[in-house]
Amino acid sequence: MDPYKKEIKGTIFFFIVYLLICHTGVWALIYGINTDIRILGFPAHYFIAIVLGWFGVLAVSVWWNIWADRLEVEIRGSDSDNAGTSGVTRGQA
């Protein structure tokens, strides 16, 4: 994929993932809550909120780091291709 489109789509994707894992109150509203369903003794919606709000967001952040590092390399590579064809050196635009 063109790194330019990849950057935009990837940023929107990670934004949505971050929102989904840190706004689990909305999930609880949609699916309802039942304090009899337990994980490690906690009501499921409480446990999910805490775990996703810590380990979930941590895992996504590691994932984003790997993705962003690779994208940066692609942007540099793609840009040198561009500069040789249709691109203009900065400052001349």
Added chain:
Amino acid sequence: MTNEAWQIQNIWLGIGVSAAVFLVYYAVAYIAARITKDEEDLFIAGRSIGPVVNSLAAASTWMSVATFLGVVALIQQLHMPFVYMWIQLILSVPLLILFYGALLWRLEVFTSVSFFDLRYGKPVAFLGAVWMLLIMLMYMIGQYIGVAKVFEVLLGLPYLPSLILSALLITGYVTIGGMKGATYNDAIQMVIMMITFLVPLAAILKALGATGYWFPPLGYGNLTDVMLEKIPTFFDLRFDPRFYAALFVALTMGILGLPQLAQRVFTSSSIKAVRRIVPWFCLWVGMMFSATYAMGFAGVYHFASIGETLTRDAADKTTLLLNLAYNPEWVSSFVIAGVLAAGISTIAGLMIGIATVVAHDIVGALKPHLPDKKRMFWGHVALACTGVVSMLISLNPPAFLITSIFWAFGLAATAVTPMLILGAWSTRINKWGAFSGSLLSGALYIILSPYVFSAISVGDGLVAKLGYAAALITVPVGFMLTIFLSLAFERVKGEEMPAVLANTQDLVEKMHGWPSVTGDRYNGTRWLFALCILWLPVLIWGLMPW
């Protein structure tokens, strides 16, 4: 419940521990001062900070007195919904770096205001500076009052001398050490906070009968049944969907625009170091937040078990009350050091944020050719003045400055975030749209809140006071106005536009890491219209009566 209930008996123990940690902070500031050579060192630590230290410093800036005191009280008041409200605050640094932190780092700016100056010009930079100074001042005064109350209530000192003493102590070490000193001190303070919160919490949970006390954030599940017997509604959602939507609109979008966190990012040593802050930050903040919920749970559980109902004032001291109830007194003196660390690290970040905006962005814009030595001198003066002026305002703060900090997040979401995000991702947003959008939507937010014109405010109760009801209207308006007015001014300013667009194109592509400009990136309008369409139902929802 009297003040004595949460004061430690041996005041000298508390004062001794607090004095010892302040000595450490001053020593670090002194060392940092010796390696601070220019304005870049003073305000952005010479762009030399690695991700672990920076993540600890950012986490420390983000953790305030509320983490130790206010949050636990709010969990007692709001139960589960407050946990949902707090959890998403961890997104501050991840989203800030995802959307613009890494991009702005490439521009070598000192603050978001410097970005506004580069991207839109001075009028927008000055407007951004006004909003940011207001937000940071509100934040800072709350922290000053909080730290003074720690001295007053927990150590038994009178309020006024407590405020003056704590403000001068903090101002002193931040002025001496600048950003380098503040960053390393903030990192130390975060470690102090984690130890002084988590270790005593484990002992409290053990005493309450939690089987997983050795891992406090998730170790109290076996107490759930007793909690549900005592307070059957503890895990209920309580609020309607609009409340949860407002958490995203007012808080998530607001914390994105906070200048003191953005400035932390700009101290990074490389673009990779900027990105690496994110997972480390999530590790530290997630740990502290989860422990805070555990402390809140323990507080509610403890007082429900002994059949005592706490006043709001007493509830604020739950962390201390639990420590005094279950741990030896010397532990509480360390907890006090943790509370102070939480307050002063936040103040330090805000002080540097305000001083940089004033000395670098505003004075720098008015007097761009000042020599380095004079810039350093005025930088130190700005730091000292920020501390002293904030202290003087805190002595008798105007009512509008001590409204909830959550209200200030709504203002940031409305007046700052749109022009930051849109400016970083679209070349079609221009200075006229950014200025008018920010000014009009920011003014609308203030008008619709209950603090100025209460007769025309929207919503009532908690959602109005925290700015949620107003933000549900003004954040969509802020984005839509910025977009539509930018595109409208493009037509009105026909002859000026090609030059403006060319400069913007150059800047925006450079921010995103493209070493050469093609002229066809980030300049589409379809996604801007799509964004407006997405905000429209939120706006309509916000306009419906609460």
